[in-house]
Amino acid sequence: MRVTKTELEGCFILEPKVFEDDRGYFMESYNSEMFNDIIGRKVTFVQDNQAFSTIGVARGLHYQIGEYAQAKLVRVIQGKVLDVAVDVRKDSVTFGKHIAVELSAENKKQLFVPRGFAHGYVVLSKTAEFFYKCDNLYNKNAEGGIIYNDRSLNIDWILPHDDLIISEKDLVLPSLENASL
Template sequence: MKIFESKLKGCLILEPQIYQDERGMFFEVFRKNELEFFLGYNIDFVQENTSISKKGVLRGLHYQKELGAQAKLVSVQRGEVIDVVVDLRPSSETFGQHIKVNLSDQNRKSLFIPKGMAHGFVTLSNEVIFTYLCDSYYDPELESGILYSDPDLRIDWSYPISKLIVSEKDMLLPSFKDFEK
C-alpha cells in the first residue's frame, strides 16, 4: 500500500497494491500499523457506515463538533464519486481550503480524513456503495455541516449543480462564514 499526504495536513490518500488473476482480485484497504506509522498516532475505528446512492446525489459537507469529532477512512465499494474534504481547523495553514479526490471501484483508493475537517461527496455513477470507518460514534447532538455550495469555499463538484440531488437538511446547512464565527 502507498500512502500520500494531500495538501491538507493529515488528510491522506491510500492506494492499495491490487493483485489480479483469473479468479478475481485481492487488495488491502488499509493496515492499521502502516496508517498509524504514517500519522504518528494511534487510530481505533469503532463504527462502520455504508451509504448507497444513485447518480447525482451530493452528501455533505458534514462533520461532528467538539468531543464528537471523527476521523474517517472512506472508500467506494461500487461506483465512482468525487470526494471533497474542507479543512476546518482554525490553526491550520490550510484552514478553509479543500481537496477533491476521485474514489472508485476501479482505482480502489481510500481517503483518511482527520478530525477537524468537513467531508462530502457527489456520486458520478448510477449506483454508489460508499463506506466510512469512524474513530468515534455518531452523535446526532454533535452533528453539523457547511453548505456544499458556499461561494467562499469555491468547490467545483465536477457535476452540473442543477442536476444534483441534495437532502433538504444539507441545503439548510450554515455557511463557512457562520462556521468561522
C-alpha cells in the same frame, strides 16, 4: 500500500496493493499497524458506515464537533464519487481550503480525513456504495455542516448544479463563515 500526502495537513490518499489474476483480485483494505505507521499516531476506528446512492446525490459537507469529532477512512466499494474534505480547523494555515479526490471501485483509492474536517461527496456513476470507518461514535447533538455550494469554498462538484440531488437537511446548512466550529 502507496501513500500520497495532500496539501491539507493530516489528509492522505491511500492506494492498497492489488493482486489480480484470472480469478479476480485480492487486496488488504485496512491494516491497523500499517495505517497507524502511515498516519504517525494511533487511530482506533469504532464505527463502520455504508451508504448507497444514485448519480447526482451529493452528501455533506458534514462534521462532528467537540469530544465527538470524527476522523474517517473513506472508500468506494461500487461505482465512483468525487470525495471532498474541507479543513475547518480555525488555527490551521489551510483553514477553508479543500481537496477533491475521485474514489472508485476501480481505482480502490481511500482518503483519510482527520478530525477537524468537513466531509462530503457526490456520486458520479449510475450508483455507488460508499464505505467509511470512523474513530468516534456518531452523536446527533455534535452534528455540524457547511452548505455544499459555499462561494468561499468554490468546490467544483463536476456535475451541473441542476443535476445535484441534495437533502432538505443539507440545503439549509450554513456557510463556512456562519458555521459552528
